[in-house]
Amino acid sequence: MSIQKTKIPKVAIVGRANVGKSTLWNRLSETSQAIVSKIPNTTRDRNSTNCIWRGGMIEIIDTGGMDTDSRDAIEKGIITQAELAIKEADLVLFLVDVKSGLLPQDRTLAERTKKLNKHVILVANKADKFGDVGESMGKELWKLKIGEPVTIAASNGRGVGDLLDLVYEDLEKRNKKPVDPLVNLSLKIVLMGRPNVGKSSLTNAILQHERSIVSPIAHTTREPLDTNFLWQDKPVTLIDTAGMRKRARISSRIEHEAITRNREALYRADVAVLILDATEDPHKQDKTLAGLLKDANRGLIIVVNKWDLIKNKDTNSTKKYEANIRDALPFLDWAPIIFTSAVKNQRVNDIIKTAFTIQEERHRVITDNAMDKFLKKLIAKQSPKAQSGNKAPFVYSAVQTHTDPPRFSIIIRGKEIKLQEAWLRYFAKQIRAKFGFVGCPVIVKTEFDSTPIATPKGHQRRKKPIGRKGFRY
Numbered sequence: 001m002s003i004q005k006t007k008i009p010k011v012a013i014v015g016r017a018n019v020g021k022s023t024l025w026n027r028l029s030e031t032s033q034a035i036v037s038k039i040p041n042t043t044r045d046r047n048s049t050n051c052i053w054r055g056g057m058i059e060i061i062d063t064g065g066m067d068t069d070s071r072d073a074i075e076k077g078i079i080t081q082a083e084l085a086i087k088e089a090d091l092v093l094f095l096v097d098v099k100s101g102l103l104p105q106d107r108t109l110a111e112r113t114k115k116l117n118k119h120v121i122l123v124a125n126k127a128d129k130f131g132d133v134g135e136s137m138g139k140e141l142w143k144l145k146i147g148e149p150v151t152i153a154a155s156n157g158r159g160v161g162d163l164l165d166l167v168y169e170d171l172e173k174r175n176k177k178p179v180d181p182l183v184n185l186s187l188k189i190v191l192m193g194r195p196n197v198g199k200s201s202l203t204n205a206i207l208q209h210e211r212s213i214v215s216p217i218a219h220t221t222r223e224p225l226d227t228n229f230l231w232q233d234k235p236v237t238l239i240d241t242a243g244m245r246k247r248a249r250i251s252s253r254i255e256h257e258a259i260t261r262n263r264e265a266l267y268r269a270d271v272a273v274l275i276l277d278a279t280e281d282p283h284k285q286d287k288t289l290a291g292l293l294k295d296a297n298r299g300l301i302i303v304v305n306k307w308d309l310i311k312n313k314d315t316n317s318t319k320k321y322e323a324n325i326r327d328a329l330p331f332l333d334w335a336p337i338i339f340t341s342a343v344k345n346q347r348v349n350d351i352i353k354t355a356f357t358i359q360e361e362r363h364r365v366i367t368d369n370a371m372d373k374f375l376k377k378l379i380a381k382q383s384p385k386a387q388s389g390n391k392a393p394f395v396y397s398a399v400q401t402h403t404d405p406p407r408f409s410i411i412i413r414g415k416e417i418k419l420q421e422a423w424l425r426y427f428a429k430q431i432r433a434k435f436g437f438v439g440c441p442v443i444v445k446t447e448f449d450s451t452p453i454a455t456p457k458g459h460q461r462r463k464k465p466i467g468r469k470g471f472r473y
Contacts, residue, residue: 006228008059009176011167012085014113015095016105017065020125024154025062046085048226053164056178059228061085066109086116090176094146099126102140110144122146128153186235189355190265193275194285195243198305201342203240224265231352239265271299271355278306282328290329297405299358299439300335308341334432336439358439362404366435371398378430387418396449407443416448
């Protein structure tokens with residue numbers, strides 16, 4: 001698989017801890033995706049999202065505080081990720097806090113930043129009022145030798161528009177023109193699973209570089225991490241998420257917020273990837289998470305990671321494990337299963353390839369004529385039955401009403417009669433057998449039509465349905 005960089009200009013936000021980098025990142029992206037707290041190193045990995053201004057789109061990158069002590073793998077990873085963001089960026093915003101004043105760390109980090117990237121704008125944050133940057137502070141800022149500071153207050157938006165104007169002007173002067181947001185719509189793929197099933201390792205393996213900090217410490221990743229890239233010239237956004245645990249086991253506010261953001265990431269994704277650990281049978285938490293993904297109506301792939309750790313494998317090993325998964329998660333029998341090893345880089349490319357296939361399936365359209373023929377054969381094979389009573393329902397027609405995900409309406413003539421859910425599941429299963437829809441939830445609903453049967457002069461116009469109920473399969 002060929003991974004390519006996007007043509008979207010990158011702008012990195014850097015500085016020491018608690019100068020307001022994530023607050024500015026949230027303000028520019030018009031989201032609350034980044035977790036903001038007074039705890040140092042709340043942000044660990046570099047986090048990317050898009051910013052649209054003046055009709056053009058850029059990519060903005062949030063980073064962790066670069067003044068960490070580098071005492072453990074996570075802190076070392078924070079510095080590594082921040083430095084990678086600076087090197088890859090087309091422009092860097094170096095933030096300082098005017099309320100706390102310049103610290104020795106600011107001067108050290110400013111020198112390091114200038115060595116890694118010569119295109120830097122100095123941003124004086126937390127200037128809630130025009131008088132917050134005094135004469136002495138102004139002189140100190142000039143000593144950083146980055147240029148004239150731009151004063152903003154990210155928390156309330158003061159000066160942020162002026163900052164964006166400067167950013168866009170700088171990029172355009174250097175032929176780094178922001179792109180058209182409508183042309184660059186990407187396929188969004190979210191990776192989800194319990195802690196330490198290998199989400200971040202898979203992210204790094206897919207992207208072929210160290211994008212996320214990998215550590216045996218649970219919940220190393222704290223917030224959804226977006227990465228934009230091109231796959232065969234098609235834009236993709238890969239979203240790494242924090243490990244999902246039971247809320248009863250979560251004690252810290254940061255982890256609570258991380259789980260909330262995971263759910264938000266799921267609902268903005270096109271395809272979700274449920275990652276399981278090959279060395280363990282599916283846990284209760286895996287089943288709970290699988291139910292969450294199913295109810296979100298996204299495309300779905302089940303990935304069994306760490307397959308390299310399974311000893312004495314033979315030709316039947318995958319079949320046995322797949323049967324185990326199907327038994328544990330029978331409501332996801334339509335989701336394809338991929339066995340991977342992030343460490344050995346085995347079959348990780350199949351995740352992106354399958355996601356594109358699923359996205360095409362989500363937009364598949366079945367004609368009314370094809371649905372009529374399908375319904376006649378289906379009823380001849382197994383006629384529908386009512387949920388209660390002896391009266392058989394008169395199924396008038398079945399039509400596809402939506403795509404992404406595919407939705408079908410079964411229209412029943414006469415007064416409201418509920419169909420057996422077993423027959424509705426049978427309908428959805430036969431739809432898949434006939435038309436595909438691999439990796440897609442198929443939503444089936446019933447409509448009730450009280451219009452009299454057509455007269456010889458022609459069909460009368462059908463009245464508005466008097467009842468609807470949807471089922472997911």
